[in-house]
Amino acid sequence: MRGPALPPIMRGMARANPLIDRLGRRLACHQALHDAGRDPRNRLGWLPILRHWQAQRLESSFEHFLYDPQRRAAARFFVTDLYGDRDFSGRDASVAKVLPMMQRLLPTAVLGTVADGIELGALTHALDLRMAETLQRIAPTRKRLDAALYAKAYREVGHARLRGHQIDLITGVGIGLARAVKTPGVAILLRLSRGPARASGLGELQGFLERGFTAFSAMGDGRAFVADIDASERQVAERLFAGDPDPFR
Numbered sequence: 530m531r532g533p534a535l536p537p538i539m540r541g542m543a544r545a546n547p548l549i550d551r552l553g554r555r556l557a558c559h560q561a562l563h564d565a566g567r568d569p570r571n572r573l574g575w576l577p578i579l580r581h582w583q584a585q586r587l588e589s590s591f592e593h594f595l596y597d598p599q600r601r602a603a604a605r606f607f608v609t610d611l612y613g614d615r616d617f618s619g620r621d622a623s624v625a626k627v628l629p630m631m632q633r634l635l636p637t638a639v640l641g642t643v644a645d646g647i648e649l650g651a652l653t654h655a656l657d658l659r660m661a662e663t664l665q666r667i668a669p670t671r672k673r674l675d676a677a678l679y680a681k682a683y684r685e686v687g688h689a690r691l692r693g694h695q696i697d698l699i700t701g702v703g704i705g706l707a708r709a710v711k712t713p714g715v716a717i718l719l720r721l722s723r724g725p726a727r728a729s730g731l732g733e734l735q736g737f738l739e740r741g742f743t744a745f746s747a748m749g750d751g752r753a754f755v756a757d758i759d760a761s762e763r764q765v766a767e768r769l770f771a772g773d774p775d776p777f778r
Contacts, residue, residue, distance in 0.1 A: 573665055652694065765777060
């Protein structure tokens with residue numbers, strides 16, 4: 530089965546740059562998944578309830594990071610910009626319009642981090658749609674979500690490999706930002722791209738990169754922080770699939 534077609538502006542660039550090809554396909558997939566006309570699950574009442582509950586759960590799981598002065602900003606970035614209760618489709622859809630400018634101003638490593646972030650958004654939304662659909666089936670009259678109901682829906686949806694890849698992408702964005710902080714010239718490039726990005730309607734994406742860069746700059750060892758998150762989220766997933774009565778401990 531073929532994926533969504535690339536936006537016209539990206540087809541020529543994709544032939545010359547595999548990263549652009551990957552980025553374009555993720556963007557097309559992202560837009561298709563968020564199109565309520567193509568996928569009516571976007572209108573399910575459980576979807577905003579699920580997203581809000583997951584954001585609160587993540588904030589609770591990251592509580593010890595949020596009390597650490599060195600890691601607080603990075604933890605807040607993960608909660609609000611990577612896996613938060615927000616619709617990132619507007620931020621990500623605008624990327625296709627300004628890829629030529631991004632290629633000129635941003636290093637390949639940073640573009641790779643953007644691609645990971647967009648893929649993470651698409652995969653997370655796809656899994657959330659399945660979760661909302663399952664919740665509608667198993668609890669059609671309920672309006673509140675708790676850990677037991679969430680865990681039941683999580684196991685019914687399954688897709689352990691995709692859940693693992695979701696964590697891979699969270700880790701990938703974190704590692705990409707940790708590398709960017711240590712790469713000479715990236716801070717200057719981000720400052721230089723601020724004006725053109727805002728003028729081109731990429732203010733949200735620019736803010737995403739700047740917030741991530743600033744957050745990771747405040748830490749001495751960003752990789753250790755990302756490794757802690759990776760281990761914690763994999764343990765949660767394992768406990769959820771195993772039917773542990775307290776998966777978020």
